[in-house]
Amino acid sequence: MAKVLVGMSGGVDSSVSVFLLQQQGYEVSGVTLKLFDNEDIGIEDKEKTCCSLSDVQDARSVAAKLGCRHYVFNYSEWFMEDVVKKFATSYEEGRTPNPCIDCNRYIKFSRMLERARFLEFDYIATGHYAQIEKDPDSGRYLLKKGADVAKDQSYVLYTLTQEELSRTIFPLGTMTKSEIREIAEKQGFVNAKKKDSQDICFVKDGDYAGFLQNVMGIRSEPGHFIDKSGKEIGRHQGLIHYTVGQRKGLGQTFGKPVYVLSKNKKETQ
Numbered sequence: 001m002a003k004v005l006v007g008m009s010g011g012v013d014s015s016v017s018v019f020l021l022q023q024q025g026y027e028v029s030g031v032t033l034k035l036f037d038n039e040d041i042g043i044e045d046k047e048k049t050c051c052s053l054s055d056v057q058d059a060r061s062v063a064a065k066l067g068c069r070h071y072v073f074n075y076s077e078w079f080m081e082d083v084v085k086k087f088a089t090s091y092e093e094g095r096t097p098n099p100c101i102d103c104n105r106y107i108k109f110s111r112m113l114e115r116a117r118f119l120e121f122d123y124i125a126t127g128h129y130a131q132i133e134k135d136p137d138s139g140r141y142l143l144k145k146g147a148d149v150a151k152d153q154s155y156v157l158y159t160l161t162q163e164e165l166s167r168t169i170f171p172l173g174t175m176t177k178s179e180i181r182e183i184a185e186k187q188g189f190v191n192a193k194k195k196d197s198q199d200i201c202f203v204k205d206g207d208y209a210g211f212l213q214n215v216m217g218i219r220s221e222p223g224h225f226i227d228k229s230g231k232e233i234g235r236h237q238g239l240i241h242y243t244v245g246q247r248k249g250l251g252q253t254f255g256k257p258v259y260v261l262s263k264n265k266k267e268t269q
Contacts, residue, residue, distance in 0.1 A: 005121040010055030013127030015062040020171040029069040035079040082106035088216040094263035096243045105159040130154040131173035141165035148176040
């Protein structure tokens, strides 16, 4: 019987993934990755954000209900270096990074697969909405979109290597979110109605600028809004307060809808 180590965040998707894999005949164990302590990211409430005590308890509750082992691995040191600090540096440089991509690249797949091999598991699995297929002609593994277009997460998984794809299972790839919740409710999972996380896990209430300033100690000097003709049309609060494509929350009105097209750290004054 093949053995699978499933990343369990405490949410409904990863919980149902464990159940589905068991139904398919795999020997399944769950693991929750400890990525940070809330105090490290300026949050006093220990029940908020992922990696909270309640998330670990929810994952453990589901694992116990399904009769499988549950581990907790501490990757906080690597998460801070490879994800959080890189996010902060990129934002400071005027870029708009997606830390979920780096988390998948450096933590959730590479390091989890490394640990799975050590514990003699054949595969790892997560609750991502994506699919993996093997091309019969080339023999290469292909990453494809999940069937639920509204929940597809393949875009944050594009860095997965052939080795990682060959050893990874996405049990939810052909399913919809409504189907997942229905299964969780039928199984009586404690997290069946738990809300999906929307923002970056280590940023409180989606306040990126506040996180960068108050937690990472980054300061961003005010500068000018420049239109496409090169004309100054206003003052901004600093690059970390804006993202490319942003229209709302610019801090002033321009008489018509305008969007952030680019950011230039070298010419902020």
